[in-house]
Amino acid sequence: MHADPKGVLTGIHFIDGDHAACEGALAAGCRFVAGYPITPSTEVVERFASRIPLVGGVFIQMEDEIASSIAILGGAWAGKKVMTVTSGPGLSLMMEHIGLAVITETPCVIVDVQRGGPSTGLPTLPAQADLMQVKWGSHGDYEIIALSPNSPQECFDLMIKAFNLAETYRVPVFFMMDEVVGHMTERVEIPAPEDIDVVDRKWTTKKPGEYNVYQAGADLVPEMVKAGDGYRIHVTGLTHDERGYPAMNPVAQDKLVRRLINKIRDHREDIVDVREDGVEGADVVVVSFGITSRVAQAAVEQARVRGVKVGHLRLVICWPFPATRIAQLAETAKAFVVPELNMGQMVLEVERAVCGRAAVLPIGHAGGTVHEPATILNKIMEAAQ
Amino acid sequence: MSGLPSLNANLEQEFGLINPVMPYLRQDRIPHIWCPGCGIGTTVNCFARALTDSGMDLDKVAIVSGIGCTGRVAGYMNLDSFHTTHGRAIPFATGLKLANPGMKVVVYSGDGDLTAIGGNHFVHAARRNMDLMIVCVNNFTYGMTGGQVAPTTPIGPTQTTMPYGNFENPFNLPFLADACGAVYVARWTVYHVKQLAKAMLDGLNKKGFVFIEAMSPCPTLYSRRNRLGDGVDQLKYYKEKSVIRNGADTKEVGIAYQGEIVVGKFVDRERPTWLDSMNSHFGSVFGDRFTPYGVTDGQE
Numbered sequence: 132m133h134a135d136p137k138g139v140l141t142g143i144h145f146i147d148g149d150h151a152a153c154e155g156a157l158a159a160g161c162r163f164v165a166g167y168p169i170t171p172s173t174e175v176v177e178r179f180a181s182r183i184p185l186v187g188g189v190f191i192q193m194e195d196e197i198a199s200s201i202a203i204l205g206g207a208w209a210g211k212k213v214m215t216v217t218s219g220p221g222l223s224l225m226m227e228h229i230g231l232a233v234i235t236e237t238p239c240v241i242v243d244v245q246r247g248g249p250s251t252g253l254p255t256l257p258a259q260a261d262l263m264q265v266k267w268g269s270h271g272d273y274e275i276i277a278l279s280p281n282s283p284q285e286c287f288d289l290m291i292k293a294f295n296l297a298e299t300y301r302v303p304v305f306f307m308m309d310e311v312v313g314h315m316t317e318r319v320e321i322p323a324p325e326d327i328d329v330v331d332r333k334w335t336t337k338k339p340g341e342y343n344v345y346q347a348g349a350d351l352v353p354e355m356v357k358a359g360d361g362y363r364i365h366v367t368g369l370t371h372d373e374r375g376y377p378a379m380n381p382v383a384q385d386k387l388v389r390r391l392i393n394k395i396r397d398h399r400e401d402i403v404d405v406r407e408d409g410v411e412g413a414d415v416v417v418v419s420f421g422i423t424s425r426v427a428q429a430a431v432e433q434a435r436v437r438g439v440k441v442g443h444l445r446l447v448i449c450w451p452f453p454a455t456r457i458a459q460l461a462e463t464a465k466a467f468v469v470p471e472l473n474m475g476q477m478v479l480e481v482e483r484a485v486c487g488r489a490a491v492l493p494i495g496h497a498g499g500t501v502h503e504p505a506t507i508l509n510k511i512m513e514a515a516q
Numbered sequence: 517m518s519g520l521p522s523l524n525a526n527l528e529q530e531f532g533l534i535n536p537v538m539p540y541l542r543q544d545r546i547p548h549i550w551c552p553g554c555g556i557g558t559t560v561n562c563f564a565r566a567l568t569d570s571g572m573d574l575d576k577v578a579i580v581s582g583i584g585c586t587g588r589v590a591g592y593m594n595l596d597s598f599h600t601t602h603g604r605a606i607p608f609a610t611g612l613k614l615a616n617p618g619m620k621v622v623v624y625s626g627d628g629d630l631t632a633i634g635g636n637h638f639v640h641a642a643r644r645n646m647d648l649m650i651v652c653v654n655n656f657t658y659g660m661t662g663g664q665v666a667p668t669t670p671i672g673p674t675q676t677t678m679p680y681g682n683f684e685n686p687f688n689l690p691f692l693a694d695a696c697g698a699v700y701v702a703r704w705t706v707y708h709v710k711q712l713a714k715a716m717l718d719g720l721n722k723k724g725f726v727f728i729e730a731m732s733p734c735p736t737l738y739s740r741r742n743r744l745g746d747g748v749d750q751l752k753y754y755k756e757k758s759v760i761r762n763g764a765d766t767k768e769v770g771i772a773y774q775g776e777i778v779v780g781k782f783v784d785r786e787r788p789t790w791l792d793s794m795n796s797h798f799g800s801v802f803g804d805r806f807t808p809y810g811v812t813d814g815q816e
Contacts, residue, residue: 162615163611163614163615165607165610165611184798184801184802184806184809185802185805185806187807187809188809189614189615189794189809191610191614191790193607193610193640194607194636194637194640195636197604197607198604198606198607198610198636198637198640199607201600201601201604201607201608201611202607202608202610202611202614203611204600204608204611205580205598205607205608205609205610205611205612205613205615206611206612206614206615207611207615208598208612209611209612209613209614209615209616209619210615210616211615211616213611213615227601228601228604231600231601357616358578358596358598358612358616358619359575359576359578359596359616359618359619360575361575362596363574363575363594363595363596363597364596364597365542365590365591365597365598365599366597366598366599367590367591367598367599368599368600368601369599376542376544376545376591377591377599
């Protein structure tokens, strides 16, 4: 279906990534946001608070991120598309409700405008050190989806995709920006509503009495209803059966956890999204995501001038990780260069996919600024030896 | 316990009688987990009676619980029901209510859940006058985890994490709710079933942040460890030591160990809810450009 015109600010804009992300959410149909101020993400909710009264919906600033991260789950079960927005310390506080969203299969988008950590760290400066936290931060076994835009335009475009994925798979979807992408101002083109494809919730067509809240078909994603429609659903964070009733035994646990994980793993190749530049037959492949991809692209182009056969594989979706594609490239590439604004997180996944068939050279960075292109260039040259 | 459904079936067959609470329960989830002598089931009876008397469309009533013994209430009620995380029933309910204002949203949880781990959400929801009815079953202890000290435990009794007796000052919950801005505050015990059901009916009919404290025995942990007898002994205590004082100053209704229990309706006032304030404020800011939120939205 097309976007609801009420939320779409069609036209050419000169705005930063935080504002563009908010416009993406509105265009995707998000009508309920609960949030708590935290640098460098606050502009997203500030814009939502100013826009939503005339679009039709609600913004509420909650008492903390714990409250924000569960208020949106209540909002989703009341039928709205929902989002919360945060950064480092707030993301840490939200972790319990990532697990609740996973086990209750509540579609939601969590924007994480990454800053330097640990702890309060560098509130106003960038990092990409939450990559593993968004994947593994809540307790227990689960799968999520995470996107990483590298420009304000992508903050808009990929936000639509984030909501569509959340609704398609009924999982929390992380929108991993960083301070630089959040605060850089660029041209953003917002299309007409009829040119924006929006995925509606997977509403059931069954009647009350025929419907089980957690009965899934072949795609492993159950159909949803909302509170107030007469289905008298029970939704719990306990391990549950298809009726949603608590079922605390190893058989029910196995059935539920396997389905929650497999509904993503079975669709991994559909979800994975990479942008490739000259990777086929390259001797060296640079793997990057988010803001680092823009720095890396400059280094790749300089290395080509120096005669190196180098390609660039950029992760638009970080989770699920494109392990299959990297394994294919490892058949021919001599080396992978992995710059990221952390001390070595994505590189662990690259090593796992490459599995010893090529060299893997990390370029760690503690955050606070972006890499120097020369640093990446030097590593490409070293890898090409 | 497992004999209960068949007993009802026999009554229905032989005498044409059914337990009036049964339609409000998910009967396929009985027996429940609560101990003999526990008062939570009694509060559920009262709640079912209040729902009957309210005449509300039950499809438009949602119940949200946190974690703990009382947290299991949501799972037994035949309503749209949500069993959330520890302490966070109120913010979940806030999201549910704001995203579908046509729902009546009831938060049903324990004293530890609502006022220790969930204390921050409690005070802010009351401050905002979020349109939620809060039923707090207060048994002075953490039952599900084995009898630890709660923010409501009076000074004196032994708890597993206060093995020499509690020395920490407890909350006076009606005072807390009153001070934070609740529009309706009442306290009853599970001895006062009529009054408790009436308070719940009042709460269902009231707009805004409603707080109902229901004192309830925990014979397995709190009573046994402190040699207070069984559930019936606690009911006797409630009967003998309760004083009805409607309109009492909430400052004066704190509870000492096995001391006097002031019960009654303490607060009943009007304040605009969060959503009413939002709608009227945006109406004045934006004029005709603003469509009041939730007025048609909730009726969809």
